[in-house]
Amino acid sequence: MTVTTRRADAQRNIAAILTAAADCLGRDPGASTSEIAKAAGVGRVTLYGHFPSRAELVDAVFVQAIATGEETLGQVDLTGDPRDALSRLIESSWHLVDQYRALLLAAQDALPPGRVHELHAGPMARVERLLERGRSENVFRTDLPTSWLVSVMHNVMHGAASEIQAGRITSDQAAPYITATLLAAFTPPQSE
């Protein structure tokens, strides 16, 4: 709130730039500042007036995406049977992953290394907590580190997004496929 003195049209433009950037970067991770400014109905100079560099713009968009994503995830009921809770969590996060796929790529090569992982910490923690609980209740396997299980979940979801983009599966099939795969992958191995 250091800048309570911000003219109304400036605030409007900032918002327009942010949503336009989210949109452009969502379609093409390499979208230029010109494209974004044009899409926002704003001059390129104005854009640089609010965001000192392309990188800081990408960062702002990414931060915003994480925030809205986390809000959505916050509404998921994670109580009860961990397996059911995981299904619900997948159902929600899946859409987010699909949606922010390209934006993630943009962030990965515009932002300093580690920054992306740093901003992911919040949502990650939510998943970790659920997995930990499932492990302590012997519903999820404990022979592999939790961080690995999180990574697997992450990668399977991103893989599903790729498969959709390549037209090999449809958007509807994704969630059930992911759920079926991960529940099996996370089940404790039988000591035959």
Place this chain on the structure above:
Amino acid sequence: MTVTTRRADAQRNIAAILTAAADCLGRDPGASTSEIAKAAGVGRVTLYGHFPSRAELVDAVFVQAIATGEETLGQVDLTGDPRDALSRLIESSWHLVDQYRALLLAAQDALPPGRVHELHAGPMARVERLLERGRSENVFRTDLPTSWLVSVMHNVMHGAASEIQAGRITSDQAAPYITATLLAAFTPPQSE
């Protein structure tokens, strides 16, 4: 063999460029032709004398990588218990994935869309055949399409490569983690 008339030093240079390119692109997917030429101990002009464009160079490197990879994979014994065979296949392909990770990225944004998938068809078929056999023997699940299982395998391995790069797991741990994860993921679901 249209070009039996190729001077010896030219052949040497082509080979040097190819291996240098594999090396550079393996470290930085965006490596420039200058970097590659320098690494090959060759002028940039010479490089363009053999490869009409950066894209064609990347393509050549990628083709070569696939070929050597396929050769390695061809030596894996895929007979016997499909689960054991899968373990062996993972053990081998895992190293390849880790090694060619960055090169894959380079290929993905230098080559026309679909080209990468096209060149991947060979190795993919090998995996598919094994999975199909496992499915027909009721060792692998049949409630999900084979192509999806292949994709999962692919993504889990790439994810492991990321985890190593981020320093969250070591190279030694990767193969057992991947194997444990995929065997569980591919096991037919119990109709509890």
Place this chain on the structure above:
DNA sequence: GGTAACTCGTACACTGGTGTTCGACAAGAG
């Protein structure tokens, strides 16, 4: 040892991006 094939460095034209500067102009706040 002659010749064709090849290589080299430098220089050039071109592209497509980033970030800045300028001065004229509009729009909001008090």
Place this chain on the structure above:
DNA sequence: CTCTTGTCGAACACCAGTGTACGAGTTACC
């Protein structure tokens, strides 16, 4: 109504890369 804040377009400097042209020099081949 005024004055500050913000916006606009066009121009500029800059950078990093790609691909080409040239001419001199070198290397393999026969």
